[in-house]
Amino acid sequence: MSTTTRPGPVTTGPAHRAETSSRRRRPRHDAGPLVYGIALVVVAVTLGPVVYGVLGGFRTNAQLAEAPAAMPDPWVLTNYVGVLSNPDFWRYTLNSTAIAVITTALVVLFGVMAAYPLARYRFRGREKLFMVFVTGLLFPATVAIIPLFILVSRDLGLGNTWWGVALPQAAFGLPMTVVILRPFLMALPDEIEEAALLDGATRVGFFWRILLPLSGPGMVTVGVLAFVGSWNSYLLPLLLLQDETKTLPLGVADFSSEHSADTAGVFAFTTLAMIPALIFFLAMQKRIVNGLQGAVKG
Amino acid sequence: MRLEILFFVAPALCLFGFFVVWPIAKAIQFSLYRWKGFGPLVDFVGLQNYVAVLQNEVFTDALVHNLIIVVASIALQLPLGLAIALLLNRTMWGQGALRTIIFVPYVLAEVIAGVIWFQLLQPRYGVVDTLLAAVGLQGPEQGWLGDPRYALATVIVVLTWKYLGLAVILFLAGLQGVPPELHEAAQIDGASWWQSQRSITIPLLGPTIRTWAFLSMIGSLQLFDMVWILTKGGPANSTMTMATFLITEGTKRQNYGTAAAASVILFVVALVMALLYQRLVLRRDTAADRPEKKVKR
Numbered sequence: 001m002s003t004t005t006r007p008g009p010v011t012t013g014p015a016h017r018a019e020t021s022s023r024r025r026r027p028r029h030d031a032g033p034l035v036y037g038i039a040l041v042v043v044a045v046t047l048g049p050v051v052y053g054v055l056g057g058f059r060t061n062a063q064l065a066e067a068p069a070a071m072p073d074p075w076v077l078t079n080y081v082g083v084l085s086n087p088d089f090w091r092y093t094l095n096s097t098a099i100a101v102i103t104t105a106l107v108v109l110f111g112v113m114a115a116y117p118l119a120r121y122r123f124r125g126r127e128k129l130f131m132v133f134v135t136g137l138l139f140p141a142t143v144a145i146i147p148l149f150i151l152v153s154r155d156l157g158l159g160n161t162w163w164g165v166a167l168p169q170a171a172f173g174l175p176m177t178v179v180i181l182r183p184f185l186m187a188l189p190d191e192i193e194e195a196a197l198l199d200g201a202t203r204v205g206f207f208w209r210i211l212l213p214l215s216g217p218g219m220v221t222v223g224v225l226a227f228v229g230s231w232n233s234y235l236l237p238l239l240l241l242q243d244e245t246k247t248l249p250l251g252v253a254d255f256s257s258e259h260s261a262d263t264a265g266v267f268a269f270t271t272l273a274m275i276p277a278l279i280f281f282l283a284m285q286k287r288i289v290n291g292l293q294g295a296v297k298g
Numbered sequence: 299m300r301l302e303i304l305f306f307v308a309p310a311l312c313l314f315g316f317f318v319v320w321p322i323a324k325a326i327q328f329s330l331y332r333w334k335g336f337g338p339l340v341d342f343v344g345l346q347n348y349v350a351v352l353q354n355e356v357f358t359d360a361l362v363h364n365l366i367i368v369v370a371s372i373a374l375q376l377p378l379g380l381a382i383a384l385l386l387n388r389t390m391w392g393q394g395a396l397r398t399i400i401f402v403p404y405v406l407a408e409v410i411a412g413v414i415w416f417q418l419l420q421p422r423y424g425v426v427d428t429l430l431a432a433v434g435l436q437g438p439e440q441g442w443l444g445d446p447r448y449a450l451a452t453v454i455v456v457l458t459w460k461y462l463g464l465a466v467i468l469f470l471a472g473l474q475g476v477p478p479e480l481h482e483a484a485q486i487d488g489a490s491w492w493q494s495q496r497s498i499t500i501p502l503l504g505p506t507i508r509t510w511a512f513l514s515m516i517g518s519l520q521l522f523d524m525v526w527i528l529t530k531g532g533p534a535n536s537t538m539t540m541a542t543f544l545i546t547e548g549t550k551r552q553n554y555g556t557a558a559a560a561s562v563i564l565f566v567v568a569l570v571m572a573l574l575y576q577r578l579v580l581r582r583d584t585a586a587d588r589p590e591k592k593v594k595r
Contacts, residue, residue, distance in 0.1 A: 035385050039392075042382055043399050046463065050402065052425060053414045068428040106313070114310035117303045129307065132314075138572055139318055140520045142541045143565040146548045146557050147324035148317065150335075171317035174310055203302055232407035234523045235541075239549065249409035253527060256413040263417050274410045281405040285398060288405070289467055 050274075057268030064263050079268035089272065091244065092251035096276075098162045099169070099237075099247060100230040106170035107226040108219050111177030112185075116207055118178065119185035120193065130182065136175030141168065141236060149239045160245045165237055169230050177222040184218035185211065217287075224284045231277055248273045322565075328558035335552045347559035357560060360531075360538040361567065363450060367539070368518040368571075370454045371461065372511050378458075379465030380507075384495055386466070387473045397467065404463045412527030415456045419443055419528075443529050446536035453528055453537050460524070461517075465510060472506030473499065508579050515575065519568045540564040 056064060057079045058072040083089050117123070118130050141148070148168050153159030158167070188211070196206045212219075234249045241250060255269045281288065329348065332341040351357050386396060403411060418425050421441030430437055438445040442452040476499055484494040500507075522541035525531060531538035531546065540560060548557030 035388070035390060038382075038385055039390070039396055043396065045459070046400055046403060049411075049414050049418055049459070050406075052418065056417075065423055068423060068425040069432075110310040110313060113306045117306045121299070121303060123299070123303060132311075136314060136318060138516075138569060139322060139565070140516070140568070142520050142522060142544070143561045144318065144321035144325055145545070146554055146561065147321035147328060149548075150554075151317075151321055151324070167313065168317040168321075171313045174314050174318075178310070203299075204305070207306070228405065232409070234407065234409050234526070235545070238526075239545075249407050249523075252407075252413055253409050256416065256527075263420070263423075266413065266417055270410055270413050274406055277405060277407065277410075278402070281402075282398065285401070289401070289471065 053267045054271045056264055057271045059264055061262060061264050076264075079264045080272065082265065083269045083272050088251060089269070092246055092248045092273075093276070095162065095241070095245055096231055096247040096249075099166050100227050102162055102166035103169045103173065103230040104223050104226045106166065107173040107177050108223045110170070111174055111222060112181055112212065112215060112219055113207075114174070115178050115181035115185055116211060119182045120211075121203075130178075133175045133178040136172075137179065139172070139175075141172045145235060145239060148236070152240055159240055160242055162245070164240050165233075165247075166230070168236060169233060170226070173226045173229060177226065180222050180225075181215070181218050185215055188214055220284075221287045221290055224280075224287045228277065228280070228288065231280075248276075325558045325561050328554055329562050331555050333554045335554050343555070347555045348563065351556055351559045351563060356535050356538055357540070357543050357563075359535060360540050360543045361563075363537065364519050364521065364539050364567075366450065367454060367457070367521060368515050371457060371514050371518050374454070374458045375462050375465045375514065376507065376511070379462055379469055380500070380503075382462075382466045383469035383473060384499065387470060397470065400463045400466050402463065403460045404467075406460070408460065408523035409527055411456070411460050412524050415459075416443070416528055419452065440533070444533055446534045449529055449533060449536045453525060456528065457521075457524060461514070465514075468506055468510050469503060472503045476502045511579075512572070512575055515571060516568060519564065519571065540567070 055072055058075045058077070060076055060078075063070070063073065114133070118126060118133075152164045152168065156164070158164030192210060192214070193206060196210055197203070201209070232249065233247075234253070237247045237250055241247065246254070252270055252273045256266050259265050327339070330342060330344060331339045332343045332347070333339055382400070386393070390396075419427075419442050421427060421437065421439070421444060424441070426442070427437040438448055442448050480498050480502075481494050484498055489497075520541055521539045522545065525537050525539055525542050526545075529537045531542040541564065544557045544560040544564065547553045547560060
């Protein structure tokens, strides 16, 4: 656990070294047919339901009822076309995107700002202040959901708005962000800061001009986690958003319960709803995994 | 310098205080009143809501379901995840693709995964029952999610599918920190593959496993989305969790006082389990960590 103090750069470090060193020597336990066999089973079980859903969207309900476990024959596009020409689908996508972007921006900006003095200033009560955020990890949004619903929709009048969901989501995402970012900022060498201060920069100037650009990778990691978390969230939007302002998960759930007999349609809708998250995930995979590792190690 | 600190920390603290601390304090306050959601809080009932919730069998059953899910998730995902991670932790063709694929269910929203599985698990016409029929087995009459005897187990299976990938990925990452020299040394000493995994790899993976189990536990206690999509807590409350209970009480029945009491109990249960876990299990890691950290700074 020597990596505790710097999850970002170091987690990939030893991994890299281990990989290359084992490759340089002759591989010790090269995978045999048994391993490939098991890997195939794992892939089949993991992807099976998802692939079945994607293919199911290309079938008709009659096909699905006749032979549930068959390939599309013939392939039909009507389900997918139906979803793509459904204005609701695009509205849900827009809402999901907007809320996720606002949440991410708030979490990253406020998170890195809070993590900076916690990482690089020495002051009395620093550890106590940090503990406030650590304790925050234990507060699930579920516990506060009823008062949050009342606070946002009645007291603030932000029900059915993007901000109404993004603000609490960002608030509940902050603890994790601060906990991941602090060790990351701590790991940046002191010399940089000393040099900047010698050159007459203020601490605030150092933060904006030097620290922020340097902590890019860390911010991308927490940003990706915040974005995926917001994109997938269900409970808070369920209570706060109605009709026009619903997000994709709400839309998928609605579509599924309203058209539960239209299995092919549900598959098409679900498939299209998961594509953005999957693309984002594929692009950001390393970051997500690093972030989660950082969380586990930190 | 004080001003600077304030400037940096204030936005986060304000957001956190306003949308996390304040609502939680409010939840505690609501839990002491009988309140239907409108009008002022006047009907102070002390701890009556707590008594009512704890005497409500639906809630105590829900608590038991949560505990079953906590135990089952770890009991299923730990051995499976460990086995898969150990098997995949070697040079093989398609390694990168494989790791990506294993992680896919975790990245999907619980809602999306739930909706897909709901369709797969449809009684008779769903693909699960069809495949079972092909090997001569028959699913329950009302479907796997419709039969109170099987519904909770079915939810657990779907959760395992959804979250196994996270365990595998974290274990694999932990395995990469285990220096290969240790295994070479063990091999030279005549240890079998399994022996060297058991006495070198798994102990070294200890901290990763323990923290993963902690996250898994906290997640299981808060479980809502998947259950809401698959069963809404039914049939006959057989898959009710504490979270689905409090949402049903609050939003469907407008019993805000009882719902708030249930949410405070949920929090206390999670907190007590977290503290116990930290005391009994994680203490070893932090104790082992401390001297190392001192050396580093």
